[in-house]
Amino acid sequence: MNILFDERLDGPLPAVDAATTFERLRAALPGMTLLHRDEDRRPFECDGLSAYRVMPMLVALPETVAQVVTLLRTCRELRVPVVTRGAGTGLSGGALPLEQGVLLVMSRFDRILELDPDARIARVQPGVRNLAISEAAAAYGLYYAPDPSSQIACSIGGNVAENAGGVHCLKYGLTVHNVLAVEAITLEGERLALGSAALDAPGYDLLALFNGSEGMLGIITEVTVKLLPRPESAKVILASFDDVEKAGRAVGDIIAAGIIPGGLEMMDNLAIRAAEDFIHAGYPVEAQAILLCELDGVEADVADECQRVREVLAQAGATDIVLARDDAERARFWAGRKNAFPAVGRLAPDYYCMDGTIPRRELPRVLKGIAALSAESGLAVANVFHAGDGNMHPLILFDANRPGELERAERVGARILELCVEVGGSITGEHGVGREKINQMCTQFRPDEITVFHAVKAAFDPDRMLNPGKNIPTLARCAEYGAMHVHNNRLPHPELPRF
Amino acid sequence: MNILFDERLDGPLPAVDAATTFERLRAALPGMTLLHRDEDRRPFECDGLSAYRVMPMLVALPETVAQVVTLLRTCRELRVPVVTRGAGTGLSGGALPLEQGVLLVMSRFDRILELDPDARIARVQPGVRNLAISEAAAAYGLYYAPDPSSQIACSIGGNVAENAGGVHCLKYGLTVHNVLAVEAITLEGERLALGSAALDAPGYDLLALFNGSEGMLGIITEVTVKLLPRPESAKVILASFDDVEKAGRAVGDIIAAGIIPGGLEMMDNLAIRAAEDFIHAGYPVEAQAILLCELDGVEADVADECQRVREVLAQAGATDIVLARDDAERARFWAGRKNAFPAVGRLAPDYYCMDGTIPRRELPRVLKGIAALSAESGLAVANVFHAGDGNMHPLILFDANRPGELERAERVGARILELCVEVGGSITGEHGVGREKINQMCTQFRPDEITVFHAVKAAFDPDRMLNPGKNIPTLARCAEYGAMHVHNNRLPHPELPRF
Structure with a gap:
C-alpha cells in the first residue's frame, strides 16, 4: 500500500x-x-x-x-x-x-550556546551537527555518544526528533538517553522548557515524549546533551563464522557473559564481500558472517574483557578471531562497516535499507526468515547491523527500472518488519517511522493504542497542523492495511513465506 | 498553603x-x-x-x-x-x-511472570516487591538496579508510578532507565502495551510518559525490567571533611575526573553524629561532612578507580580517607547511611524529608543556603543525600506539638525546593510530586507548561477520574500560590533569606 x-x-x-x-x-x-x-x-x-x-x-x-x-x-x-x-x-x-x-x-540554528566540561553538558541550537558537538568537546577529553553514520551532516534537532542511534548505542544509549533538556515552541507559539540539568524532572516526562516525536508536537529550538569522557582505551575484535545463525547466537553469548561492548556489529557474506571489494578492510571474504566487537574503557578492564570475549567467541564456534593490532587496523576494520551501505549499493542499481529491532535471542530465527524471504522473492538481501542491540539493517537490492521491482522490494521490507513485530521486536531501531513505516505501525499497535497516540498528539496540536500524516497512522489507513491481513483469511503477501 | x-x-x-x-x-x-x-x-x-x-x-x-x-x-x-x-x-x-x-x-498482583537470564529481563506484576526481583534474579548472578531505601517493601508498580531512584541511580539510572515495557489499563478499560523487549519502540514514548505519572494516566498491570549482572567487585571509600562546601566540591571533582561511582553519598555533621550514635558505623563524629564513595565493576577497574578517587579526594582537601578493609566494614559504612533517616529521627519528635535535585556544581551554594534557612528559622536541618546525582534529602527537624512548628517546617521545605529550582534544579529527584509538592510545581513550571501537562492528562482521562488533584496543580492553585510571590512585590516567606 x-x-x-x-x-x-x-x-x-x-x-x-x-x-x-x-x-x-x-x-x-x-x-x-x-x-x-x-x-x-x-x-x-x-x-x-x-x-x-x-x-x-x-x-x-x-x-x-x-x-x-x-x-x-x-x-x-x-x-x-x-x-x-x-x-x-x-x-x-x-x-x-x-x-x-x-x-x-532549522539549519541556521547552528550555534553551540554553552559547553560546561565540569557539568559535562553542552547546550546547543538544534541545527548544530552531531559531530560538531564532539569536536567542540574534544578539547576537554569529552564527546557526545550517539553516533549515527550520518553524524558528519545530521543535526541534533533531527537526532532528537527521530531518537537517533548509532554504533555505540548498545552501551551508551539512544538520543533519548543522552539528552537532558529540550526547549520547544508549541503551535501556539508558547515556549516549553522540558527536562533540566538535574537528574529528574517532575510532571509528566514530556522530554522523553519529544524524543522521537518527529516534529509533530512542537518545534525544538534548543537541546542540552550529556557529554561523556573519551574512553582511555578501545580495542576491536573481528570474528569469522561459517554460519550466520552461529554468529547470531554468539552475540547473545557475549551479552550473557556480562560484557557490554562499546559496539557489536554483524555483517553477512554479501555485505562482507561488498565492503572488502570497496574498502579493502581486511575482511575474510569466505566467511558467512563476521562480528566486530569493540571494547572500551580503562586499559586494564579492556584487556580483561578482550580475553573473555575471545573465549566466548571460540566457544560459540568462531572459525577465526583477530584482535586489531593497532589503531590503524582498528580504523580499517570500522571503515569496512561504516561504508557497508554504499559498498552494498554498488551491487545493484538500488537498495532499500530496513531498520527493525528484535530481542537478541531472536537473531538466528529472524536471519533465517530473511534468507527465506530473499529466496522466495528473488531479491538479494545483505545484512549489516547493530547486532548487540538487535537493531537490524537488512539491505534489499533491486532495480527500480525493472517494472514491479520497487514494489517487490517494499513488500519484502514490510514482511521483514512484520517478522520483527512477531518475535516481540519493533519496526524501528533508530530511523523512526516517518512516512516510511506508516503502514507497519498498524501491525505494531492495536487500534486502542493508536487512538491514545492520536489523543496525545491532539493535546499539542488538535488540528493536525504540525507534520500531518507522519508517525501515527489514522485508523482508516490501518483498516485498509489491516484488511489486507484479515480478509479472505489470507496473508498480505501470499507469495512470501509466513515462517 | x-x-x-x-x-x-x-x-x-x-x-x-x-x-x-x-x-x-x-x-x-x-x-x-x-x-x-x-x-x-x-x-x-x-x-x-x-x-x-x-x-x-x-x-x-x-x-x-x-x-x-x-x-x-x-x-x-x-x-x-x-x-x-x-x-x-x-x-x-x-x-x-x-x-x-x-x-x-494493587498489592495482590504479586507474581513474577517470567525471568529470562539470557535476555536479562524480568516480567512481573506491579505488586512484586522491588527486592523480590533481585532475590529471584540472584540465582543467575543478576539483579534489578534501582534500589529505593524502601526496597524491601515497595512494589515495582509504585516504583514506575513515581519513577523511583535509590543509592545507585547515579550510575545505573532511575526506574525509567531500567524499565523496558509496561502494560496498563486505561480508564475505558483498554489495554496498552508500551515499550518492548527490543531497544526502541516507534510512536510517541508513552512508556516514559507512564514513568512518574502517579496513577493519573492508567493502571499499570505488568512491568518488564532490565536485569544487570552483579558487579564482580565493590569497594567503599569514606572521606572526611572539615567543611561541608569542600565536600560538595569534591563530589563534582570525582565526576569531572571521569569516574562514575556506583554510589556517591554525603552526610553532614548532624547526620553523622545521629547515625554513629544509632548504628556505630565507625563514622568520624568530628567531621563536618563525610562522603561515601562506592566503586564497582571488574576487579582491576575498581582497584584503579579507588586509587584515582583517593587522589581526587586528597586534592579536594579531605582530612581523612579510609578504604573499607573488608565486606563487613563496607556493610557497616553503608548501614550508617541507610539508617540515617531513622537515626536523625531520634533527634527530634518529627522530621520532614525533602527531595530536591540540583546540578552538582551548585551543591556548595545550596548547602550554604540551607544552612542560612536553618539559622533563620531556628529549625535544625540534617543533610543526607545522593550527592553524586545532586539529589538532596535535607531533613528538617521539628516538633509538631509546638504550635506553628509544622507550618514553619513546611515553609522551610518549600523555600529549599524553590532554591533548587532557582539554581536550575528540580523539586523532586526520586520521591515524585504527589500532593506534597503540588504548590512547588507552580514554581517549577510556567502556566503555559502546566497547560500542556493538563492537555496530556486529558488525552487519557478528560474527566479527571484517575487520582485527581495529584502531580499537576490547577492554574487556580498556582494563581493563589503564585500571588504570594508576586503581590506587593514580596517573597512568599519574607522571614526567610532569599540568598
Whole structure:
C-alpha cells in the first residue's frame, strides 16, 4: 500500500493558497529567508529517504526563536500545515514535505550556546551537527555518544526528533538517553522548557515524549546533551563464522557473559564481500558472517574483557578471531562497516535499507526468515547491523527500472518488519517511522493504542497542523492495511513465506 | 498553603454516593475484596507521607486484570474517582486517598511472570516487591538496579508510578532507565502495551510518559525490567571533611575526573553524629561532612578507580580517607547511611524529608543556603543525600506539638525546593510530586507548561477520574500560590533569606 500522503487514508488537509501564504509570511517576517522559486525549493523535496519526493509549497529558513514563533502563529492563523526539517539526513521520510505546506528548515540554528566540561553538558541550537558537538568537546577529553553514520551532516534537532542511534548505542544509549533538556515552541507559539540539568524532572516526562516525536508536537529550538569522557582505551575484535545463525547466537553469548561492548556489529557474506571489494578492510571474504566487537574503557578492564570475549567467541564456534593490532587496523576494520551501505549499493542499481529491532535471542530465527524471504522473492538481501542491540539493517537490492521491482522490494521490507513485530521486536531501531513505516505501525499497535497516540498528539496540536500524516497512522489507513491481513483469511503477501 | 485537596483550588469533584458505589462494585465484582468498614479502611488512609491522612470511601483489592477492567468501567460509569496504590511506601502522598473515591490497591498482583537470564529481563506484576526481583534474579548472578531505601517493601508498580531512584541511580539510572515495557489499563478499560523487549519502540514514548505519572494516566498491570549482572567487585571509600562546601566540591571533582561511582553519598555533621550514635558505623563524629564513595565493576577497574578517587579526594582537601578493609566494614559504612533517616529521627519528635535535585556544581551554594534557612528559622536541618546525582534529602527537624512548628517546617521545605529550582534544579529527584509538592510545581513550571501537562492528562482521562488533584496543580492553585510571590512585590516567606 502506497505510503504517499492520501487524504482518503490520512485525513483531509485544509485548502491552502500558496500566494496568500507567501505574502502573509513575507509581510510578517521581512528579514527571514523564504524560498518560493522552483529551483530554490528543489533541494528540499526529499530527505534521506530519496525514493519519495514532494515539492514543498514554501521553504522558510528562520534564524531566531522569535521568527519561529511568528511563523507558527501566522501558519496557524492561515491553517497552513508546517513540516520541520533539520539537516535532511533522516531515512524514514520524517521531513518529507507537503505540497500544501510550509517546510520549516532549522539549519541556521547552528550555534553551540554553552559547553560546561565540569557539568559535562553542552547546550546547543538544534541545527548544530552531531559531530560538531564532539569536536567542540574534544578539547576537554569529552564527546557526545550517539553516533549515527550520518553524524558528519545530521543535526541534533533531527537526532532528537527521530531518537537517533548509532554504533555505540548498545552501551551508551539512544538520543533519548543522552539528552537532558529540550526547549520547544508549541503551535501556539508558547515556549516549553522540558527536562533540566538535574537528574529528574517532575510532571509528566514530556522530554522523553519529544524524543522521537518527529516534529509533530512542537518545534525544538534548543537541546542540552550529556557529554561523556573519551574512553582511555578501545580495542576491536573481528570474528569469522561459517554460519550466520552461529554468529547470531554468539552475540547473545557475549551479552550473557556480562560484557557490554562499546559496539557489536554483524555483517553477512554479501555485505562482507561488498565492503572488502570497496574498502579493502581486511575482511575474510569466505566467511558467512563476521562480528566486530569493540571494547572500551580503562586499559586494564579492556584487556580483561578482550580475553573473555575471545573465549566466548571460540566457544560459540568462531572459525577465526583477530584482535586489531593497532589503531590503524582498528580504523580499517570500522571503515569496512561504516561504508557497508554504499559498498552494498554498488551491487545493484538500488537498495532499500530496513531498520527493525528484535530481542537478541531472536537473531538466528529472524536471519533465517530473511534468507527465506530473499529466496522466495528473488531479491538479494545483505545484512549489516547493530547486532548487540538487535537493531537490524537488512539491505534489499533491486532495480527500480525493472517494472514491479520497487514494489517487490517494499513488500519484502514490510514482511521483514512484520517478522520483527512477531518475535516481540519493533519496526524501528533508530530511523523512526516517518512516512516510511506508516503502514507497519498498524501491525505494531492495536487500534486502542493508536487512538491514545492520536489523543496525545491532539493535546499539542488538535488540528493536525504540525507534520500531518507522519508517525501515527489514522485508523482508516490501518483498516485498509489491516484488511489486507484479515480478509479472505489470507496473508498480505501470499507469495512470501509466513515462517 | 495547605496541600490537602480543596475543590476551590483543585477543581470540583463529582458528587459520589458511597452506598451505591459499594453495591454496584459488589454486584459487578462478587469475587473481589472490597473493604468498607472503618477498621478495614484505616490502614490505607495514608502512604509514606503520613503527616497527611484521608479515609478512603472504599478500598478494592483486585487480583486479576479482568477485575481491574470491570472496576474502572464501573467507577467511570458512576463517575467515582479512583486512586491507585502499590505498597504505600511513597513519600510524596501520591497514593493519598480521596474521601469520595475508591482506593485501588494493587498489592495482590504479586507474581513474577517470567525471568529470562539470557535476555536479562524480568516480567512481573506491579505488586512484586522491588527486592523480590533481585532475590529471584540472584540465582543467575543478576539483579534489578534501582534500589529505593524502601526496597524491601515497595512494589515495582509504585516504583514506575513515581519513577523511583535509590543509592545507585547515579550510575545505573532511575526506574525509567531500567524499565523496558509496561502494560496498563486505561480508564475505558483498554489495554496498552508500551515499550518492548527490543531497544526502541516507534510512536510517541508513552512508556516514559507512564514513568512518574502517579496513577493519573492508567493502571499499570505488568512491568518488564532490565536485569544487570552483579558487579564482580565493590569497594567503599569514606572521606572526611572539615567543611561541608569542600565536600560538595569534591563530589563534582570525582565526576569531572571521569569516574562514575556506583554510589556517591554525603552526610553532614548532624547526620553523622545521629547515625554513629544509632548504628556505630565507625563514622568520624568530628567531621563536618563525610562522603561515601562506592566503586564497582571488574576487579582491576575498581582497584584503579579507588586509587584515582583517593587522589581526587586528597586534592579536594579531605582530612581523612579510609578504604573499607573488608565486606563487613563496607556493610557497616553503608548501614550508617541507610539508617540515617531513622537515626536523625531520634533527634527530634518529627522530621520532614525533602527531595530536591540540583546540578552538582551548585551543591556548595545550596548547602550554604540551607544552612542560612536553618539559622533563620531556628529549625535544625540534617543533610543526607545522593550527592553524586545532586539529589538532596535535607531533613528538617521539628516538633509538631509546638504550635506553628509544622507550618514553619513546611515553609522551610518549600523555600529549599524553590532554591533548587532557582539554581536550575528540580523539586523532586526520586520521591515524585504527589500532593506534597503540588504548590512547588507552580514554581517549577510556567502556566503555559502546566497547560500542556493538563492537555496530556486529558488525552487519557478528560474527566479527571484517575487520582485527581495529584502531580499537576490547577492554574487556580498556582494563581493563589503564585500571588504570594508576586503581590506587593514580596517573597512568599519574607522571614526567610532569599540568598
